Amino acid sequence: MISRRTPAAVLFASGLLALTACGTMSTTGDAAPGPSGSPAFSPAASPSVDYAARAREAVVRHDRQFPEIAARCAGRATSLPKAPGATGTDPEANKYAENNAFKQELPDTPIEQCRGEAHAERIKAALTGEGKTAPRTAAELRTALEGLGYTVGPEVIKGASAEGSGLWFELRVHESGPCVGGQLKAPVRIDTHGSYMEGGCWQPRGGH
Template identity: 75%
Template sequence: MTSRRTPAAVLFAAGLLALTACGTTSTTGDGAAPSPSAYPSVDWAARARDAAARHDARFPEIVAQCAGRATTLPPVPGATSTDPAADKYAENNGFKRELPDTPMAQCRGEAHATRIREALTGEGKTVPRTEAELRTALEGLGYTVDPGAISATSADGGRLWFEMHVYDGGPCVGGQLHAPVRIETHGPYLEGGCWQPRGGH
């Protein structure tokens, strides 16, 4: 009597074969396992130095303004609250916390914010009113504007926000271009990125 296998049984057997293959080590043509040098590790410190050098070459005036500032993080103050409700509130809103910045990074962030503010809203300037105008203005200043960095809405006569990371060792800079105009710097959020996370627990 011939056995008949349903398509489901065939798929199940194929899945088992795939699982038994997991964890096996691939070998070279002569059967020897590849040497560890075949998978070089990433030198993150070198990448950070290269990124900082690119930033400094693109924005020499920012570098000059912040020369001599400390590059170490300030000490983090210990928790002093004895109020359980305050502790719970802080825990629930922890997703809004920003990572600390060194004095050097803070100085550079403020310098970038000032540079952008003066270029977009200074005397005789026409403040961008659309996403396209803002993107063009920021890119004209030498910044990389990722998709999603600009947010606009037509409600209440039109509102325009932006949040961007100044790449290659720079800070988060953002704000609003509708009244009252506000452009400032801040550290990236604990959960990552420059836009404030919208969720919590």
């Protein structure tokens, strides 16, 4: 007498055949495991971004756009010197430093510092040099900076206040890293500095 019950082995084999017919699972080990721990169907992982290569390419573009600054800063160190170990033991001083960490600027490498200083001098000479009339409105300042080859986003310029404090600007030099900015009222001040810990070139108003 033939049993009408299908043996478990036959069911298992049928299941494997169904899987084979519907698709093939990755055998390369690249697929992420599924909920049960088995490989899951997924597209190939994207290659990782080479940020160091991007930074080098950005510097090449900067040097092509500003060859005189590239020549001035050639040979400067591209890494920071080793920082000395922390020696502060005053708990109040340490607490103050912690509370005001958001105001700290990220350090620039010697070559970034050189580029920033060179750009600051270039902008100051173009805006306020001998025979020049400093921009009096945000629109004039934007036009002047863009004419010098800088990218001027909406956050770069702050207009004159009711007290007549003059124009202020802070911009990140395209492709080279440092921030350059200052005020266009007497005495005119345009200098360079690193980005702030929380990002951007404007000093944050508050911490966490």
